[in-house]
Amino acid sequence: MATEIAACENGRTGLPGHVAVIMDGNGRWAERHGLPKYRGHEAGMDAMIGIVRHASDLGIRHLTVYAFSTENWKRGAEEVKGIFQLLLVYVRRELDELHRNNVKVDVFGDRGAFSKTVAAALGKTIEKTSKNTGLRFHICLNYGSRAEILAAAKAVCADAEAGRLGGYGPGLAGFDEEAFSEYLYSAGVPDPDLLIRPGGEKRISNFLLWQTAYSELVFSDVLWPDYTPRELDAAIEEYLSRKRRFGGRG
Ligand code: IPE
Ligand code: IPE
Ligand code: MG
Numbered sequence: 001m002a003t004e005i006a007a008c009e010n011g012r013t014g015l016p017g018h019v020a021v022i023m024d025g026n027g028r029w030a031e032r033h034g035l036p037k038y039r040g041h042e043a044g045m046d047a048m049i050g051i052v053r054h055a056s057d058l059g060i061r062h063l064t065v066y067a068f069s070t071e072n073w074k075r076g077a078e079e080v081k082g083i084f085q086l087l088l089v090y091v092r093r094e095l096d097e098l099h100r101n102n103v104k105v106d107v108f109g110d111r112g113a114f115s116k117t118v119a120a121a122l123g124k125t126i127e128k129t130s131k132n133t134g135l136r137f138h139i140c141l142n143y144g145s146r147a148e149i150l151a152a153a154k155a156v157c158a159d160a161e162a163g164r165l166g167g168y169g170p171g172l173a174g175f176d177e178e179a180f181s182e183y184l185y186s187a188g189v190p191d192p193d194l195l196i197r198p199g200g201e202k203r204i205s206n207f208l209l210w211q212t213a214y215s216e217l218v219f220s221d222v223l224w225p226d227y228t229p230r231e232l233d234a235a236i237e238e239y240l241s242r243k244r245r246f247g248g249r250g
Helices: 003-006 026-032 037-058 075-101 118-129 145-161 178-180 227-240
Strands: 016-022 062-069 105-107 137-143 194-197 216-219
Touching: 003 227, 016 227, 026 037, 026 178, 037 062, 037 075, 062 075, 075 118, 105 118, 194 227, 216 227
Parallel strands: 016 062, 016 194, 062 137, 105 137, 194 216
Antiparallel strands: none
8 A cells, every 4th residue: 555655756856746735815815905805716816827837847747726615615605606707717718728738637526516607617628638648637626525535435335235346355355445546536646745735724624635644744824826836846845855654664
């Protein structure tokens, strides 16, 4: 198991192969600038585009961003509507450039709750970039890690009941962590090497609980809209100074 967890290191450059980001601090950024929340989310989208470009230029293989959680529905209807409207604008506006840069986009999260327009725009983006071979950009939308794990557990039960897991032996004895991972949104994606949380909070907020078992955590007080490629470089520097042991002696 340890070799699988460690497998994502980008051997050539030593960079993290998979960087995950909790894009937090849009609301406080807006407040500090005396602007409505919507402007904070808009500035956050700009920051996201800058970080996608930079990650792609650096040759990072996977970038996963937390854009909207299953808990974020608790916010006012106007704020939620604004976030999804911005998403539409940015997905449409950036699609060609993402595609030109060979970025492959997908979504982690329950898409059942999206409006038809949002679902169609995301579907088009995923479809258009599906054959690209550069950076893989995973957008977590209506994503919650507990919901993801619970849905995976239910899907395993359904497959077991339908007799599709017979190959794993009696009592699913051979059904291991790797097999379970295939039921998550992140199926086939190596675990994040580096998890970054800007915005000053020091918590995980229901993000990739399974996948970050051995990720290096880097926190920053910079609010997400102010997060630039320089901040990403600093986080990667910090990551490179860490000694990863995966429970062993290193
Ligand atoms: C993150 O910024 C964006 C989403 C959660 C959708 P916030 O809106 O949480 O910003 P703060 O934490 O209130 O500053
Ligand atoms: C985490 O930020 C979710 C996203 C960045 C999408 P929140 O602002 O929702 O997290 P809490 O509420 O501070 O834990
Ligand atoms: Mg927040």
